[in-house]
Amino acid sequence: MKIKDILPIFLFLTSFPFYAQNEKTNQKFEKIKAYKISFLTADLELTPAEAEKFWPLYNTYEDRRYELRHEKMKTYAQKLNDDTINSISEKQAGALLSQMESTNRKLYLLKKNYLSSLRRVLPAKKIVKIKKSEKDFNRKLLQQYRNKAGKK
Structure with missing residues (x-):
């Protein structure tokens, strides 16, 4: 076999772990995003109608x-x-x-x-509360990360 025949196979095999790792990272981000949606929806006490209008605005802004x-x-x-x-x-x-x-x-x-x-x-009170809720979420997420890292 010539090197030019082996090279594509080698590149595929060496890039696969990076792809898998990137996919794992994306899954973690999606999991965190879902957790954030759940946390903020509960913390802000969003009604289903408010949540339906709020999340597209929030996601676009973010x-x-x-x-x-x-x-x-x-x-x-x-x-x-x-x-x-x-x-x-x-x-x-x-x-x-x-x-x-x-x-x-x-x-x-x-x-x-x-x-x-x-x-x-949204009512003004809920808008004002968004920043605090985001900080609370980040603090809780960091605490979970620290607890998980401490157990290893």
Whole structure:
């Protein structure tokens, strides 16, 4: 057998564990997401009608927020490491600053539109409680992780 015949098989076999691991990670994220939905629905005391309108708004907001924050981190992390920050020109720093302001503006407008949309489907008290419920969920999830890690 020639190397060009073996190479595709080798690549498939070596990439399979990464695919399986990625699939396992996706399953964990989906499990956490389902747990979060359950937790927030109960904690916010959402009625079925409220939940039906709330979750599409929340998921869209969270997805877009994640995209913007990921884009922001990717852009800034590359340009703001120790070697680069000391060697960039004033013009490059100004452009980076403008980019940061633009991303922050997009995040602000996203949040503003999200809150405006929420006002149409939830009472103000429940909207205010969302942030606290998210923090409680994250704290509970972290505690479960710590307990699980401590048992190993």
